Amino acid sequence: MLSTDRKAARANPGRTQLLSALSQYGVLATLILLIVFGALRYTGFMSEYNFSTFLRYNSMFGLISLGMCFVIITGGIDLSVGSVVAMSSVVAALLSPYGVVVAVLGAVAAGGLVGLINGLVITRLNIQPFITTLATLLGARGMALLLARNQSGVGIDPGNTALTWLGQGDFLRLPVPGVIMIIAFVIGGIALRSSPFGRHALAIGGGEDASKLMGLNVGRIKLGVYVLSGALAGLAGMILAAQLGAGQPTEGLGWELSAIAGVVVGGTLLTGGVGSVWSTLVGAMLLGLIFNILNFENGKGIISLSPYWQSVIRGGFLLLVVVLQSRLGRQEGKG
Amino acid sequence: QTMLPKLAQKASYKVGFAQTESNNPWRIAQTKSMQDEAKKLGHQLVYTDAAGSTAKQVADMRSMIAQKVDAIFLAPREDKPLAPVVAEARKAGIPVILLDRNIDPALSKAGTDYVTFVGSDFIKEGQRVADWLIKNAAGKTNIIELEGTTGASPANDRKKGFDDVIAKNSKFKIVASQSGNFARDTGRQVAETLLQAHPEANVIYAHNDEMAIGAVSAIQAAGKVPGKDILVLSIDGGKEAVQMVVDGKINYVVECNPRFGPKAFATLKDYAAGKKLPAKIINADRDYTPQSAKAGLASAY
Amino acid sequence: MQNIQKAFAGIKALDNASLSIAGGEVHALIGQNGAGKSTLIKVLTGAYRRDGGSITFAGAAVDFASPLAAQRGGIATIYQEVNLVPLRSVAENIFLGREPKRFGLIQWPAMNAEAARLLTELGIELDVRRPLGSFSTAIQQMVALARAVSIQAQLVIMDEPTSSLNEREVETLFGVIRGLKQRGVSVIFVSHRLDELYAVCDRITVMRDGRTVFAGNMSDISRLQLVEQMLGREIKNVGAQTGFVRSETSKAARPLLSASSVVRGTRLSGASVEVGEGEVVGLAGLLGSGRSELARVIFGADQADGGEVRFAGQPIHFRSPSEAIKAGLGFCSEDRKGEGIVPELSVRENLTLALLPRLSKAGVVNTQQQAEVVERFIAQLGIKTSDPDQPIRELSGGNQQKVLLARWLAMNPKLLILDEPTRGIDVGAKAEIQRLIGELAQEGLGVLMISSELEELIEGCQHVTVLRDGKTVANLSGGSITEPQLLHAMAQGLEPEDAPKPPTQPPTQSVVA
Amino acid sequence: MRGSSGWQGLLADLKQVRASILILAALLIFNAFFTPYFLSVQTLNVNLTQVATIIIVAMGMTLVIATGGVDLSVGSLMAISGVLAPLIFLSPAFANLQWLGILLAFILPVLVAGAFGLLNGLFVTRLKLQPIVATLVLYIAGRGIAQVITNGQLQSFSTPAFTYIGLGRPFGIPFQVILMLIIVAVTYWVVKRTVFGRSVLAVGGNETAAGLSGIPVSKVKLWVYSISGLLSGIAGLIVIAINSSSDANQVGQNMELDAIAAVAVGGTLLSGGKAQVLGTLFGALIIQLIRFTLLAKGVPDAAALVVKAAIIVVAVALQQRRRRE
């Protein structure tokens, strides 16, 4: 505790605020800069079509990043989300003949169930989140394939156009998945800022023993964040199935790492106790934008980047943003 | 029903190629063939790699549409999910040619939604392997099947084609069938384990060359002779595997040639010229037997 | 609480411990380090499950499943290690789990206002929206107090709440306790400072080795008896309040360390101190006066922005603690849990942590030699452990402190910097440690001792340097080290007479309305 | 002194991980009864050769985790080293000096992997990135680098002097198994008996306290990440040697998950401050044996994943129960 004292005590409040604002808006600024860069450099980049494509695809990453943000805030981690997306997409497809409500609730519930298992194992058996969710990463993938009977895609009932609309439709000229994501973030933002659940999640991440001794029901809140993360991954899975017209048991490989990267780029510390829903949104979108820009750059035909170079660039970009983040964050702690 | 968009006759096009992944030799060879041909003909190839994600492939396709390429070659990762985006391309005035995997005919049709399909028939490949085995088994009837990546459509099709034929022949028995992930190292490990657990096995059917080559190492490690004690059968027909057929380590390979470039661009040219194209252009894939392998080695990819 | 049993890893921490508290009384709970006080409290509040015994609260048998249940049942607790969440705001820490809500959402303005009001009542003005971690340990203690008071409890438990408070803050605390008492709330008060117990407590329970050995009225037991009960033996010499044997004639010592005009950030602005061979030099000052900071700079844990430090005649500038250690310095931090022990490692490993390079050849540890060192120090300091391989986290606070002292003594340093070496340690262990410090000094070791206990400074030190706001404001020696002098220097501007009076004379004013 | 050195120390350590030993024994007994042809030297060979690389990587992972970190980049570093080796010994520059090419092919790739490990360490110590994020960078970029070097092409070779590390059998024992055992023994000894080993535990247990006790915290961390890199490099060479080919896309795929699972199943907490080297050994063997059993019993891939997940949870839970009792 004293070491935190020491760091924070040297800060001068005015400057602290300025820097914390900078570190929060630093990522946003990067995002905006990239958009401006894209707009100036590529034709078709600023088209409504590209914008809508971008949102439709990245809404899924946004949703799992939101869940991941809550988990990370409590000092945990959820590696299972990628597999859960796959599993829930299959569930949505399998339930699609029974109507859109059943399909959507079924997918969310399936994801929530994996989250519940994660939460129970973590809180009751006291197994570390990394290991628990590493196991469910395998398990949920297995379930996805089992439910899909090893087929690469499980078609949605063509009669269920309402479900397809949730993935492929537009609402007020915005892609429906994007709208769903934004609603989720608004609720998430309020929950983190002003609901006891959000505040207690933050408190647990900042000091689990202390929170317990202060009378918080630590187990239940932790359970809550994993269920939330699972359910949001389930929602993303539903969107995936709706968007592609089929459940995708092999989809979502490595999505958990994208989500973690998004949260971290947004400035949330993996150690827990601090975090922001909005920065997470910006972080997730920023990472998605890199793909988009790289695609357009390839289209220019000036340099042809092999997918291999793209991973090198993505790794380097992640490093750059995270370092920038932590630099600004650290400034905050100095005087 | 709207018509397919026309393609103007030009010396140089900006064409998209939406590849599904580039983590195995077959895909890499396919990409290279497309790039080489584009370069040769002076076209600009806009290349995206979906890294094994259907969702990303859809997004990749859309970013090509946003960039207003002249035409798109699409190697669809799956049969249903790509249908809507193929329709979007058509609406945007971009003709699409499918490579190596098809799209669900219930959702989208050749000649109206996309130009045509160029590729192989995975089910047929499995069938050809089974047919050869039934003729040339010489009493070897206990089969270990090394499946491709669980859930991948070539794996499912190659399994279905092979298993269906074998099921009709009561002499043969598939004693074990497990996924080797289309990879050499995994294929080897799985083969090692299965050979240990099923000493009666005397045939290994691998869904691709990589796993077959891994299986050959596994057979050798188990102290047996590949090609003699245990027959090895495979699909793809890359140079390394064909050389092994020549050496007698692998007994039979059905070709699934990834050199799509020439045929793909020829099809594009024909389409621009307004020629009538069939709904499917199936590659004339060879096979490599101990007799034919030597002759085919030089032209194997 | 009747016949409470509790064992950790087969070792009994509580064995037939009993405790009973009447309504509206202030009850002292006392015992040596490791006697089981904190454990008993945690059993009561449901933080630990008991192995046996029964608990009756407000007339009914209870069995709190968690601290939350205990809190709901009417028990508010300040645990021994300040247990709050440093990253959250002061207001949140006060109301965590009981936030004012409307439509399920937290009412921030109401919560902040109420938090500010509660703190004002305790005589503290600060921005309650700032993270708790940006305030000093003392403030954090007061926030914990505010939290406990604001929970409308029938019983408030305070486990060593005063260990990091200065005397004025202790007075405020006493005021709060009296206020609680007037409202009919009972208080359990754990402290190692006997004066404090006599100042506020009505009754007392003494624990020893997990057992209750005495329970009675505070006024029925003398200090001497009390200490005898705690230690389980008779004490012959209780003339001095500390274990120091003051060396009357301090020879002109050869200078060992001299730090002059050290500057660092806003925390140190011209701090100077000198220590000679074989001297115990005290570093006094109010909370936040920069004592720890100066110690860290000397030890190379922090870097100075200006000033000069000389060691053994040479100007030095340690860039890291390891350089300082090589030169012959040792430093025992005030934050035992956070900067001292390595909880998962054994007593043996903790004790030899700094010594390892010397116990090894070509990087390989000589376990034989290591075992010898460990055994010697366990015996010498009377460290209570079942086995040198026991993880140090299982030891009580006082015994952990002894291991940390041994860590440095084993290094055979020339200069030892001790930051609050006896904080939170029972009288027995404290006297032993103090005696040890004195002996070591006589053998030529230089000691720089930071302490908030005036007796310790007065009886143990040849010189005392007083810091205020990061500056050295006085150097006292020999006979001039007296309580009024020290207080005067620490709080300059106050005449010695105005200095806070010893807590044995309770002030009249009460803080809680 | 009790349990500190020699055989008694070894016994005490085995006792600490007895849950994993019991699980391993249970798996062995199950297989002995229910898996035909299980009790044979060949089974032993198959399992040990397959698990050797996991164990080698998991040793480095154990050290990293003991400092409170984690290394996600191991698989990618394996790919880098695996890609470099054939480039060296197949290079025309060594056409006439094949022995030199092979020697360098053993040394340079491992050093390069070690250097990347050092880079991980620098990210953690200098840039103060959290280990998951720091190593995520090379997890993503590292495989890309390996693929860029060969443009994704697979390199095949038949160079017996090189493939010896994967296929050689001195005294009938697979070479990589001997190498693995040596690495385990050395790691165990380093943790138990050296200042470095104890420093690793102290850094993981309480970094501030370790620093104030004169332990060079940053240096210790740089070393563990470098060691993890070096060991990954060695594992990469073994993998390509067994397969007589190097495939940047495949070498080391998912290795980080296997290695971390082995460490966890072996009873080392991911929070740092502990290193159960022998536990990791048994943990890896358990995971390997599960894989073997499921394959041999014909359990389909999908169901096998579910079973594997359950067993990992059960194994770790059993380990921890023991710790708490």
Ligand SMILES: Nc1ncnc2c1ncn2[C@@H]1O[C@H](COP(=O)(O)OP(=O)(O)OP(=O)(O)O)[C@@H](O)[C@H]1O
């Ligand atoms: N979590 C734990 N695990 C194992 N042993 C423990 C644990 N907590 C306490 N103990 C042991 O229980 C005994 C009582 O410890 P406790 O902390 O209650 O003492 P205390 O009277 O509060 O001492 P102090 O005055 O030093 O705070 C000690 O011997 C200690 O080693």
Ligand SMILES: Nc1ncnc2c1ncn2[C@@H]1O[C@H](COP(=O)(O)OP(=O)(O)OP(=O)(O)O)[C@@H](O)[C@H]1O
């Ligand atoms: N005015 C203040 N505002 C914020 N933090 C403070 C203030 N005063 C002291 N602190 C905190 O208290 C801690 C102790 O301060 P420092 O080490 O400089 O002095 P000290 O005299 O050793 O005090 P202590 O007796 O608490 O150890 C520091 O870490 C500092 O963060």
Ligand SMILES: [Mg+2]
């Ligand atoms: Mg205590």
Ligand SMILES: [Mg+2]
């Ligand atoms: Mg201090």
